[in-house]
Amino acid sequence: MKKIFSILFIMFVGFTTNLIAEDTQSIKRISVGEKNAKITIIAYESLTCGHCADFHKNVYPGLKKDFIEKGLVKIEFRHFPLDIAAFNASKIGQCRNDGNADIINILYSGQKKWARGKTPEEAKIYLKKFLVDESVKVDFEKCLNDKKIEDFVLNDRIEGVKKFKVNATPTIIINDKKFEKTLNYKNIKKYLEKLI
Template structure:
């Protein structure tokens, strides 16, 4: 299972809060399915948050889940600078062991995120988030 999502998408946050725990319990933890979260940032704030989520690169999605569960804390403000400031503050208050500035400026992470988005459009014609791909079939209203 592949999940394309944007970190500023409220429906994606709802997916992480309401649907993902059951999927994890019933399918992922039992070995019936695997899940891969892929990037489809809808705006610059989501792009920056995706960089933070990928920065640790430990194969876990702890930061991703944290950003979705705390979305209302950092996705507020009038400008991208406001959102970046909120994101920086939220991340600095946690013990993730990452540097906000290093993550935001990492060109390899940037390329990875942009390639996810490009491939999503090219391979699956994705236009919105969240979109699930299960056995190569697209579900864009999970």
């Protein structure tokens, strides 16, 4: 059943290619690090993707400690939802419009608690309950129904496909080049050290 919703969602995204960019310009990109860092990492992720949660658990902390906090790297989290549950979670993660990664970090750390359900409605109920349990303060219905945020999330996905040929998550782009090696901290660290 989840595969059917994933296919329908991908078809929906495929037909939604004429989104208005200026409507989404007031929305802040979720990023961590110095604005003018020498290296920019773009992480295309789906909040229901287990490999993306693994990236946040096993790779991102090292990046943050060794590169981001030292002002060498900035990371931008871009939305690439693979299903309706991830699409709704992306809208929640973006909803406060403060550029802060706290909500997406919470969503990844508790992914198994909310990323489930046989129907989109059931998935929405799990997501809402998880946010309440984690004391995340957002206007759930308003966030899910905000057209600007919805367009922003979909534009991220469309741009990822067009500009970087993103076809899986997570996809990591470092200074506008797709990172092609196995995604672990050791490989990324070695790659970044050559750019510094």
